[in-house]
Amino acid sequence: MTTVCDCFVSVLAPVSNDSRIIEDFVAEVMAVLQENFANYELVLVDDGSNDDTVMKVTELLKRYQCIRLIRLSRKFGEEIALSAALDSAIGDFVVLMRPNWDPPQLIPEIVQKAREGTGILFGIRNNREGDGMIIRAGAWLFYLYCEKVLKINLPKNSTQFRVLSRQAVNAIMQIKVRHRYLRTLIAHIGFNTGNFIYRPINRSGRTQTRNLLKVVNLGINIIVNASRHPLRAVSWFGVIAGVLNLLYTGFAVYSYLFGEHVASGWTSLSLQNAAMFFFVFLILTVLSEYIGHILIESEDRPLYYVYEERNSSVLIADQERKNVARNSIEDEFIQPAPRKMVG
Amino acid sequence: MGRRDYEALVIGGGIVGCSVALYLKRHMDKVLILEGEASIIQRASFVNQARVHNGYHYPKSLLTALRSRVNLPRFVSEYPDCIDQSFEKYYAIASHFSDVNVKQFMAFCQRIEAPLEPAPAAIRNLFRSELVEGVFRVQEYAFDAARLREGLLARLRDGGVELRTNCQVTKVLSSASQELEVHYESKGEQNSVVAEYVFNCTYSQLNQILIKSGLPIIPLKQEFAEVALVEVPVTLRHIGVTVMCGPFFSTMPFPARGLHTLSHVRYTPHHSWQDITEHDCRDAAEHLKNAPRRSNYPHMVMDAQRYLPSLRDSRYVDSLWEIKTVLPKSEVDDSRPILFGRDHGLKNFTCILGGKIDNIYDILDELETWRQEGGLGQ
Numbered sequence: 001m002t003t004v005c006d007c008f009v010s011v012l013a014p015v016s017n018d019s020r021i022i023e024d025f026v027a028e029v030m031a032v033l034q035e036n037f038a039n040y041e042l043v044l045v046d047d048g049s050n051d052d053t054v055m056k057v058t059e060l061l062k063r064y065q066c067i068r069l070i071r072l073s074r075k076f077g078e079e080i081a082l083s084a085a086l087d088s089a090i091g092d093f094v095v096l097m098r099p100n101w102d103p104p105q106l107i108p109e110i111v112q113k114a115r116e117g118t119g120i121l122f123g124i125r126n127n128r129e130g131d132g133m134i135i136r137a138g139a140w141l142f143y144l145y146c147e148k149v150l151k152i153n154l155p156k157n158s159t160q161f162r163v164l165s166r167q168a169v170n171a172i173m174q175i176k177v178r179h180r181y182l183r184t185l186i187a188h189i190g191f192n193t194g195n196f197i198y199r200p201i202n203r204s205g206r207t208q209t210r211n212l213l214k215v216v217n218l219g220i221n222i223i224v225n226a227s228r229h230p231l232r233a234v235s236w237f238g239v240i241a242g243v244l245n246l247l248y249t250g251f252a253v254y255s256y257l258f259g260e261h262v263a264s265g266w267t268s269l270s271l272q273n274a275a276m277f278f279f280v281f282l283i284l285t286v287l288s289e290y291i292g293h294i295l296i297e298s299e300d301r302p303l304y305y306v307y308e309e310r311n312s313s314v315l316i317a318d319q320e321r322k323n324v325a326r327n328s329i330e331d332e333f334i335q336p337a338p339r340k341m342v343g
Numbered sequence: 344m345g346r347r348d349y350e351a352l353v354i355g356g357g358i359v360g361c362s363v364a365l366y367l368k369r370h371m372d373k374v375l376i377l378e379g380e381a382s383i384i385q386r387a388s389f390v391n392q393a394r395v396h397n398g399y400h401y402p403k404s405l406l407t408a409l410r411s412r413v414n415l416p417r418f419v420s421e422y423p424d425c426i427d428q429s430f431e432k433y434y435a436i437a438s439h440f441s442d443v444n445v446k447q448f449m450a451f452c453q454r455i456e457a458p459l460e461p462a463p464a465a466i467r468n469l470f471r472s473e474l475v476e477g478v479f480r481v482q483e484y485a486f487d488a489a490r491l492r493e494g495l496l497a498r499l500r501d502g503g504v505e506l507r508t509n510c511q512v513t514k515v516l517s518s519a520s521q522e523l524e525v526h527y528e529s530k531g532e533q534n535s536v537v538a539e540y541v542f543n544c545t546y547s548q549l550n551q552i553l554i555k556s557g558l559p560i561i562p563l564k565q566e567f568a569e570v571a572l573v574e575v576p577v578t579l580r581h582i583g584v585t586v587m588c589g590p591f592f593s594t595m596p597f598p599a600r601g602l603h604t605l606s607h608v609r610y611t612p613h614h615s616w617q618d619i620t621e622h623d624c625r626d627a628a629e630h631l632k633n634a635p636r637r638s639n640y641p642h643m644v645m646d647a648q649r650y651l652p653s654l655r656d657s658r659y660v661d662s663l664w665e666i667k668t669v670l671p672k673s674e675v676d677d678s679r680p681i682l683f684g685r686d687h688g689l690k691n692f693t694c695i696l697g698g699k700i701d702n703i704y705d706i707l708d709e710l711e712t713w714r715q716e717g718g719l720g721q
Contacts, residue, residue, distance in 0.1 A: 008645050038641075039645075041642070087439045087440070090642065090649065173473050309589075309590055309609075311609055312614075313614040
């Protein structure tokens with residue numbers, strides 16, 4: 001028997017075309033929350049679903065207390081959806097999770113662990129099932145680069161399943177960047193972090209393989225967002241290329257003045273050209289990445305737009321039950337069992 | 344002509360019912376109020392935020408805002424003793440999830456010519472800057488519902504309006520002589536009175552009276568609402584704060600109890616239903632009595648302290664519970680139009696619903712128009 005925890009827990013979940021799994025997910029989460037916490041809320045952020053997810057959630061709002069649905073005006077992506085949820089969550093501890101992958105049964109345990117001191121807990125998946133060899137190798141390189149070169153503390157194989165204390169949420173809300181990767185934001189704000197290892201479920205049962213291109217893009221975005229290291233690296237390349245060019249100019253002048261077979265030298269000329277263009281393009285590539293980021297960051301417009309917010313409205317006794325004696329109404333209906341506050 | 348006990352009978356002794364009765368008494372001889380509770384101003388007129396609106400609250404409904412601007416001075420001059428002006432009132436504009444931003448709010452206040460000035464730094468610093476875009480000092484008051492009750496009781500007495508309390512109206516019907524017959528139960532006894540005009544000013548009970556009388560109902564939305572009463576920390580004791588415009592909170596002095604109210608757009612309504620057909624209707628009074636009262640205060644204060652951290656130190660005292668009744672059409676734009684249904688099912692039977700305290704003047708204007716058309720004891 002678990003004891004009821006007196007802290008206020010917010011569970012945040014982005015949903016997008018999750019009509020098939022949303023009912024099971026909500027039922028599981030609500031059962032866990034009712035059982036374990038005195039005060040809680042479930043915030044679902046609809047990230048531009050075009051199936052009947054919203055309709056199903058609207059029905060659930062009549063059945064369960066303390067659920068909120070925030071509908072974004074279009075699809076903004078999981079990270080932005082989570083940002084919207086964080087801006088609105090009211091709990092002492094905030095649990096982020098994806099309905100399809102993360103098991104609600106772990107919530108009490110990880111909240112307890114976060115309460116005991118770490119404040120921030122990352123979920124680490126225990127396998128990379130569904131990822132091919134190339135992605136796994138790429139991921140290994142990525143984490144190596146982040147750890148050894150960029151010196152950012154990115155927990156390996158971490159997922160969106162995580163717990164944040166109110167202190168951490170408040171710190172993240174102050175960050176106004178538009179490229180939002182909670183992983184790097186959390187690494188940036190510091191605080192005590194810990195992790196927990198779990199096995200993702202796959203609620204929908206659909207096998208999902210990740211698109212290599214998308215994964216690479218994600219990696220580049222995270223790196224560019226978190227560090228200026230690549231920019232600094234190409235600065236050095238630029239300096240070296242410049243110096244080489246300068247030396248080569250000296251050599252050309254020297255050859256002109258003192259050389260005998262000036263017309264020849266096609267090989268060295270081509271090599272030099274090729275090398276220089278290589279550097280130039282490399283520099284341009286990295287510059288363009290950062291300019292892109294600057295452009296996006298300099299856009300002064302909201303991160304997301306909220307279409308509407310809907311809240312639980314559970315009618316305790318419905319029309320047909322009017323004649324039933326009061327006691328049985330209270331027992332039968334949604335009103336949570338009386339619970340005592342601990343602490 | 345048959346028996347006529349009163350020229351006008353008003354069902355419901357809230358602020359609307361009392362105001363209507365006082366108006367009618369100026370033009371008629373015998374006016375009676377039937378009140379279900381033990382005294383007047385017990386229910387929705389007492390259980391609310393005690394806010395006298397001055398327009399600021401309605402950036403989405405210019406008409407409602409303008410009406411408030413007109414009505415506030417009338418209310419203040421009519422009930423000077425009931426007005427609490429001893430506190431400063433601030434409106435904060437939230438950065439996220441708000442339907443209005445600082446620029447729009449300033450433009451709106453300019454349009455309705457409502458005084459607005461930036462809050463002093465000491466007040467500004469009470470708010471968390473990443474969640475609040477701007478804070479303004481405004482002119483808005485609270486009323487003391489207990490004093491309002493005393494004042495109205497005296498005026499009813501002086502004006503000669505008859506008041507019967509603890510009277511449950513059981514039905515309204517047309518009598519043989521084309522008059523209206525109102526049946527009510529008082530201390531277990533069945534009584535009836537006959538009047539020429541009957542006004543149903545029972546707010547959340549409007550439809551119950553219509554159903555019992557076999558009359559068509561009015562589509563209404565009913566909310567089971569909770570307003571928390573709290574003792575706020577010293578820094579907030581002499582100020583009222585409202586965060587605009589969306590799922591936010593408001594904390595205002597509640598003079599009748601010497602405390603502050605804490606209400607929240609998201610958590611004050613616990614659940615709601617719509618009176619659309621007779622089958623959907625619930626007896627609001629029964630519902631209020633029976634619905635479980637598990638306070639949403641923890642939710643309210645958890646959210647509110649994100650914006651105003653000092654609220655963390657407030658002490659929960661009590662909650663006020665009431666059924667809040669609104670017209671379905673005002674859900675979209677927050678406006679608070681009045682309902683004035685003349686000859687509702689029966690000749691000279693009028694249903695009136697006001698959304699906020701200063702709506703009484705819109706209602707009195709309607710009565711005046713009616714009288715000038717030749718009705719109401721002309």
